[in-house]
Amino acid sequence: MAGKSFDVVVVGGGPGGYVAAIRAAQLGLETAVVERERLGGVCLNWGCIPTKTLLRSAEVLHLMKHAADFGLKADNVGFDAGKVVERSREVADRLSKGVGHLMKKNKVAVFDGEGRLAGKGKLVVARDGEDVGELSARHIVLATGARPRELPEIAPDGEIVWTYREAMTPDAIPGSILVVGAGAIGIEFASFYREMGSDVTVVEVVERILPAEDKEIADLARKAFEKRGIRIMTGARVKAMRVSRSNAKVDVGDSEDRIRTVEVDKVILAAGITGNVESLGLENTGVETDRGHVAVDEWLETGEPGVHAIGDLVGPPWLAHKASHEGVICVEKIAGLRHVEPLETLNIPGCTYCNPQVASVGLSEDAAREAGRDIKVGRFPFIGNGKAIAMGDDRGLIKTVFDAGTGELLGAHMVGAEVTELIQGFTIAKELETTEAELIRAIFPHPTLSETMHEAVLDAYGRALHI
Amino acid sequence: MPIEIIMPQLSPTMEAGTLARWLVKEGDDVASGDILAEIETDKATMEVEAVDEGRVGRILVAEGTDNVPVNRAIALLLEDGEDASALEGIGDETPAPAAGSPAAEPSPGAKRAAPEDGADDSRVRASPLARSMARQTGLELVTLTGSGPRGRIVKRDIEAALASGAAPATAHAPHPVAATPEPRPPVAGFVEVRVSNMRRVIAERLQEAKRTIPHFYLTVDCELDRLLAMRKDLNDRGEDYKLSVNDFVIRALALALGKTPDANAQWAGDTIRRFATVDISVAVAVEGGLVTPIVRHADAKGLATISREMKDLAARAREGKLAPEEYRGGGFSLSNLGMYGVRQFDAVINPPQAGILAVGAGEQRPVVKDGALHVATVMSCTLSCDHRVIDGAIGARLLTAFKGYIEDPLAMLL
Numbered sequence: 001m002a003g004k005s006f007d008v009v010v011v012g013g014g015p016g017g018y019v020a021a022i023r024a025a026q027l028g029l030e031t032a033v034v035e036r037e038r039l040g041g042v043c044l045n046w047g048c049i050p051t052k053t054l055l056r057s058a059e060v061l062h063l064m065k066h067a068a069d070f071g072l073k074a075d076n077v078g079f080d081a082g083k084v085v086e087r088s089r090e091v092a093d094r095l096s097k098g099v100g101h102l103m104k105k106n107k108v109a110v111f112d113g114e115g116r117l118a119g120k121g122k123l124v125v126a127r128d129g130e131d132v133g134e135l136s137a138r139h140i141v142l143a144t145g146a147r148p149r150e151l152p153e154i155a156p157d158g159e160i161v162w163t164y165r166e167a168m169t170p171d172a173i174p175g176s177i178l179v180v181g182a183g184a185i186g187i188e189f190a191s192f193y194r195e196m197g198s199d200v201t202v203v204e205v206v207e208r209i210l211p212a213e214d215k216e217i218a219d220l221a222r223k224a225f226e227k228r229g230i231r232i233m234t235g236a237r238v239k240a241m242r243v244s245r246s247n248a249k250v251d252v253g254d255s256e257d258r259i260r261t262v263e264v265d266k267v268i269l270a271a272g273i274t275g276n277v278e279s280l281g282l283e284n285t286g287v288e289t290d291r292g293h294v295a296v297d298e299w300l301e302t303g304e305p306g307v308h309a310i311g312d313l314v315g316p317p318w319l320a321h322k323a324s325h326e327g328v329i330c331v332e333k334i335a336g337l338r339h340v341e342p343l344e345t346l347n348i349p350g351c352t353y354c355n356p357q358v359a360s361v362g363l364s365e366d367a368a369r370e371a372g373r374d375i376k377v378g379r380f381p382f383i384g385n386g387k388a389i390a391m392g393d394d395r396g397l398i399k400t401v402f403d404a405g406t407g408e409l410l411g412a413h414m415v416g417a418e419v420t421e422l423i424q425g426f427t428i429a430k431e432l433e434t435t436e437a438e439l440i441r442a443i444f445p446h447p448t449l450s451e452t453m454h455e456a457v458l459d460a461y462g463r464a465l466h467i
Numbered sequence: 468m469p470i471e472i473i474m475p476q477l478s479p480t481m482e483a484g485t486l487a488r489w490l491v492k493e494g495d496d497v498a499s500g501d502i503l504a505e506i507e508t509d510k511a512t513m514e515v516e517a518v519d520e521g522r523v524g525r526i527l528v529a530e531g532t533d534n535v536p537v538n539r540a541i542a543l544l545l546e547d548g549e550d551a552s553a554l555e556g557i558g559d560e561t562p563a564p565a566a567g568s569p570a571a572e573p574s575p576g577a578k579r580a581a582p583e584d585g586a587d588d589s590r591v592r593a594s595p596l597a598r599s600m601a602r603q604t605g606l607e608l609v610t611l612t613g614s615g616p617r618g619r620i621v622k623r624d625i626e627a628a629l630a631s632g633a634a635p636a637t638a639h640a641p642h643p644v645a646a647t648p649e650p651r652p653p654v655a656g657f658v659e660v661r662v663s664n665m666r667r668v669i670a671e672r673l674q675e676a677k678r679t680i681p682h683f684y685l686t687v688d689c690e691l692d693r694l695l696a697m698r699k700d701l702n703d704r705g706e707d708y709k710l711s712v713n714d715f716v717i718r719a720l721a722l723a724l725g726k727t728p729d730a731n732a733q734w735a736g737d738t739i740r741r742f743a744t745v746d747i748s749v750a751v752a753v754e755g756g757l758v759t760p761i762v763r764h765a766d767a768k769g770l771a772t773i774s775r776e777m778k779d780l781a782a783r784a785r786e787g788k789l790a791p792e793e794y795r796g797g798g799f800s801l802s803n804l805g806m807y808g809v810r811q812f813d814a815v816i817n818p819p820q821a822g823i824l825a826v827g828a829g830e831q832r833p834v835v836k837d838g839a840l841h842v843a844t845v846m847s848c849t850l851s852c853d854h855r856v857i858d859g860a861i862g863a864r865l866l867t868a869f870k871g872y873i874e875d876p877l878a879m880l881l
Contacts, residue, residue: 037648311754341618390753405603406603407599408599408600408622409597432594432595433594433595433597433621433622434595435599437595
């Protein structure tokens with residue numbers, strides 16, 4: 001490998017890195033990826049994809065338990081935790097292999113190991129702590145992602161105290177679980193384990209769950225989770241934890257510092273993430289880091305010429321599609337393409353695959369008001385939607401936020417069945433800069449859940465039809 | 468079925484024009500070939516001829532209306548045997564061309580149209596949000612350049628225009644300027660004058676020139692005495708021409724460009740376009756601005772021909788009657804302010820051209836020759852060059868050749 005030289009070397013083969021590599025290869029650049037573990041990164045191997053597989057099992061289980069509601073008979077409903085996890089691993093393996101094929105097809109060289117900057121245009125590849133080669137590259141794209149943020153009170157041990165990694169591959173379903181953090185990751189695990197029968201408690205330091213979402217939507221989601229039996233403690237903080245061989249006793253203090261001790265079989269740490277900035281050889285370079293993330297400009301350039309960074313490594317929102325998009329922007333800029341647009345943060349959709357699902361794009365109602373916008377807000381509940389009722393899941397709501405003056409769609413927020421698939425409609429609308437007028441004119445097929453989107457737009461202008 | 472008279476497209480790039488004047492009124496009978504109206508674009512006034520015969524049933528766009536888009540119906544012609552009832556319902560869908568234009572009021576067709584629409588911008592590529600924001604702030608989309616995919620005007624373009632102060636001060640009052648037919652009474656010590664199409668084009672083009680063209684300037688002094696003597700000689704022959712100094716300057720510049728083909732060129736993005744012919748755009752001051760009619764193949768034309776052509780072009784330019792092909796194109800420009808007594812000036816290049824020659828007044832100046840002081844008639848000429856195309860040495864060669872012809876005018880006759 002010594003002395004091999006490339007136009008672009010990407011460090012990290014996750015959804016940011018491998019997409020950047022494909023795009024670079026498409027643009028005719030000699031490209032390589034350095035990956036220390038598995039192509040596809042956390043997203044594909046330990047995050048988005050395997051959790052969705054687990055959640056699908058949970059969803060099918062939920063339907064089987066409620067078969068009678070649909071006039072169906074299903075006796076002795078149960079599951080085999082090992083098989084559920086096995087399926088999740090199979091899906092992850094299949095997709096990781098798929099990324100390998102994509103690398104081959106696009107003639108992207110893949111090096112196994114950890115990449116480390118070693119002087120201008122140079123990258124050392126190390127395996128098991130030993131340097132195994134050096135690559136030279138005109139441009140280096142750092143895409144090493146992130147890992148769970150650790151809290152002083154909570155040290156993951158892989159046995160009783162889990163991170164997402166262990167939570168994704170349980171040998172058995174624990175009887176009780178404490179989830180620390182009510183962001184997307186924590187809520188998804190809470191939703192999964194509750195469905196599988198665990199007794200689940202969620203602790204969140206903020207006064208609400210899903211802090212990135214619109215408050216009204218998050219509150220509705222919270223009610224739905226609590227109805228499913230998930231215990232939620234907001235404005236609460238883990239004060240101390242005593243771990244034994246078989247369980248953990250966790251002292252949770254509320255906002256007034258009243259302590260409640262919760263005894264659980266497992267603790268899942270999901271209190272945010274921090275960028276993998278270590279051992280990248282950033283010392284003595286112009287690359288600056290800020291609170292665990294690499295600082296970049298709008299074109300994903302670091303302070304060091306020829307060194308770029310994308311994805312979770314550069315900061316929130318920590319989303320695979322954001323990382324991929326940054327990868328594309330970054331290499332298109334490297335290739336000197338004209339008309340490259342910087343990332344528009346307000347057009348990045350976010351999805352949480354809990355039950356019921358939560359999805360959103362753009363400004364929340366509160367954020368729009370805080371920004372001083374004169375707004376119109378529309379709401380439409382799924383109880384007014386024929387398809388939702390036919391599906392047997394009419395929980396939830398779609399909400400739209402428009403600028404009262406220009407009709408600009410500022411945000412859309414959803415909780416309910418399949419809303420993670422619906423949000424893309426509003427994402428396109430935002431990217432195309434549509435106003436309420438075009439959305440009102442657009443024809444939504446009947447009967448679909450998407451009709452609720454239309455009604456939520458109509459409602460913002462006092463024109464909702466089916467309510 | 469009444470015949471629609473539509474806004475003609477006078478040039479390939481024309482998107483809208485001003486309906487300057489109606490020469491017929493409702494009820495008039497017209498025959499094929501009759502002049503119906505005058506249309507004003509950025510540079511010319513053109514006549515709209517009747518193609519069919521009939522009676523003017525309804526005028527849909529009142530005279531004085533700006534920004535009437537190409538292909539919009541401006542009037543309805545009743546065919547033989549049709550009466551006014553044939554007009555029922557027709558033209559009512561035609562949106563008002565310019566909102567709030569009081570002159571548009573008498574037109575019943577325009578009355579029911581969406582009042583909030585401004586200058587027609589339906590042919591402008593813009594996002595719905597950009598349109599909405601433009602409507603809110605009174606910005607005219609046609610004046611903006613889009614930065615989105617395929618030149619689409621998007622939100623940030625509107626924001627940028629607003630930040631640069633392009634919008635009328637009164638937001639939420641669409642097109643307050645267009646709505647005022649007369650200059651406003653002087654308030655706060657100034658009068659707001661409506662920007663004409665020509666003014667807008669001049670503003671855009673010259674702003675573009677100064678922003679994008681790396682200008683540099685070369686000045687020479689040319690002695691005119693021999694040229695003036697020759698001119699007098701030629702003019703005194705009693706032929707049907709009367710040559711001006713400018714006619715000589717046009718010919719000298721044309722011949723100099725012919726000798727310096729590197730300078731007879733323009734920047735075309737990835738390439739440099741070198742012209743096969745010498746076509747000189749000559750700046751002519753007109754009411755409210757200037758026009759640059761073109762003397763084509765100027766290097767191949769004699770002084771008398773150039774003189775006659777120039778007189779005709781200048782006269783028609785002042786009347787606003789140039790055809791688009793008479794002022795569009797051209798390879799190099801000439802601007803002469805000598806008649807105003809200007810001694811020397813630097814002209815702004817007329818994009819996409821790569822050069823312009825600025826000619827000052829011929830005046831008696833002291834010159835030193837062979838160590839002795841003389842008096843000579845001297846004319847200072849300054850060449851503005853686009854450095855992307857013309858380097859200093861090329862510009863100097865062009866200017867030297869030009870000066871050679873001016874100072875040795877007999878060479879011009881060869």
